[in-house]
Amino acid sequence: MWFRRLLACLLVWVAALGLPSTGGAQSDGASSLVDGAATLGDTLTEVQTGIYVLRLTNVSPRDGSFDADFWIWFRWQGAGVRPDQTFELANGVISNRSDTDVLNDNGYNYAAVRVQGTIYHDFDVRKFPLDDHLLSIEIEDAELEASHLIYMPDAGTELDPKVDVAGWQVVLGRPATDIHAYPTNYGYQSSGETEAKYSRFSVPISLERTSVAPLFKLFWISLLSVVLGLLAFKVKSDDLDARFGMGVGSIFAASANAFVISDSLPETTNITLAEQINLIAVGAIFLTVFISIWSLRLRYAGRDEASVSLDNWSLVVVAVAYLALNALVMLLNLA
Template sequence: MAAVALLLAAMLAVSGISQLDLQRDADADRLQLSALPHRSSIRLEQQRRDGWSSLRSDRMSERELQQDAENAAAATYRVTVGVYATNTYDLDLSVPSFASNGYIWLRWQEPLQRYLEQQQLGLEDRVILLNQLLSDADPGLKPIGDPERLDDGSYYQLFSYLGRFYIDRASFRRFPFTTVSLPLVLEADDVDGVFEYANLRFVPDVKNSGVGLFSGIIGWLKRGWSIAEYRHQYATNFGLGGPAAAYSTLVYDIAFGTSSWSAFWRLILPLLVVMAMVLLVFKVRADEQDARAGIPVTVLLTLVFLQQTYRDELPQLPFLTFLDQVYVVAYVVTLLAFVLVIWIGRRYNELEAMPEGPQRQALAHRLHTLDELWPLSVVGFTTVSVVLCWLTLPPLS
């Protein structure tokens, strides 16, 4: 009864702690997918199967799409943006961030060119990489040549970029079966209030954008890339009065995922091998009580070491990952094994002191039954618990 009570208490504790996850701030900035064309190279069937999409918001309603398309057509300035990542590397999930370099090209019309000439600015002075982190590389966009006027009257300029960038989306809850999105986020640096969402729109160049030959990362599977424009609704007006500010934001990202097979062999298999020791703890001879009691203690220390090893790869998370929950199950099983070893050991001591007779035979039979049922009980409990852990994971957002 004590063992059952301990098991229930542990499960209730884990359930209660899981309810303490912090909820997203309702007053924070938010992104809303716009009506302008967007593209994702990840197949729709794969997105449905994995429950993962590179889009950072739900789609607009039909009415909202129509209104946003009309607003885009009426915008004072429209800038066509194309992105081509040539190199992606140095993925660091503990920050999380990644390094990348490549090319960005911009096309704009005469009204915006007149504004730039009046202000004696280049477009790189008004367009920033919003998620760029501090690094040794020069921040922002680096022009490659001067703006060119094309035959249709529009202006074109090619830029290069290089730096470290913050990662805003990753399926850490499903770790080690993780999908991570590596974004480049472009937005206007609006210092004089002329580039708000109603006045400036970024139009994704869905035809010519893409990824280069060296955009993969060793150890990760490249799933695809996407590019889309969003309405970035800020939660502030920056002290200027009036409604909260909103700006056109272009998000280009490359999605990477872990290999399920590799994750199993690297992180799951060692755990299974360690837990097999707990599974067989009662197969050790009953008269070797010290050996029996030492197995759960050794397993517990090994579990702590294994968990700390993979946790070093991750940032500080406000929730339990799938693998964390599996380790919770392993801790519960190991603790239960230790309690049962102590309890059964005491019963065997009582058995040795009992005289021959039906009572001694009944106790011996009961202890033998426990020894035989333990492996099946562990397999059944662990399987059900791990399946429930996976099924109760919240959907990816």
């Protein structure tokens, strides 16, 4: 009996020696934090935050998203929080992030993280393909509400000079912070609150069209179709194959261009600038076909001179009306 008791005591003693000390582990994990630094209050921590944007890729109005690669850093006082580990993309998802070490920066905790993620954005495509956009990278803490942690913009937020998005000029805006309220307590009834408020750090990034080249690239086929439809007026109206073949072929070309436009756009109930311009082209070509039928009937009636006069005047009137309508649409949309 005494042998069993002695053996049990030895086993307990060996197990106690093998177990790690909880207090010691916490002390080691927080040894790099500035324990003696003061905070704004007993429970509130101010975190100075900045971003350096390395890349913006896969900017897709159709998918409503873009990919961002950036460094983000945090400077704060106190050992009670780790904002470098608890932050998240409020308007996207993080696909990859680097490990962090906390450094002592003149009495402040400092940590920098490299982040790659996908950010979702509701692109306004009403002026496509001459559309400008204001994107944003928005950061929130996933654990602490605004009563415990607030972000403040830190000096140094910049855009890498090599950042390039085809078709747009990229301009970094001024970072800002605000309090974002969610109208729910997430089911935590003991809080006594009906909403949750979190500090949000936002960096605006504007995309500005620099030329009308996207407009030309998208509509040169439609323009060519309208020109062919107008040139049909120079063919005798009773030459059915040439006269009507040019008009009908032009309509099919302009209609095919409509599918190319829709493939570049998200689902929307708005008629975009691109669709308006293409509709004008289809309407102009359809009008040339209708006038060709009228001119043909004049020839069948033996009024050849009236038919030729109709064709000549129609060429000028339809061309001027086509250009004027395009100018009006551009003016209304881009004003």
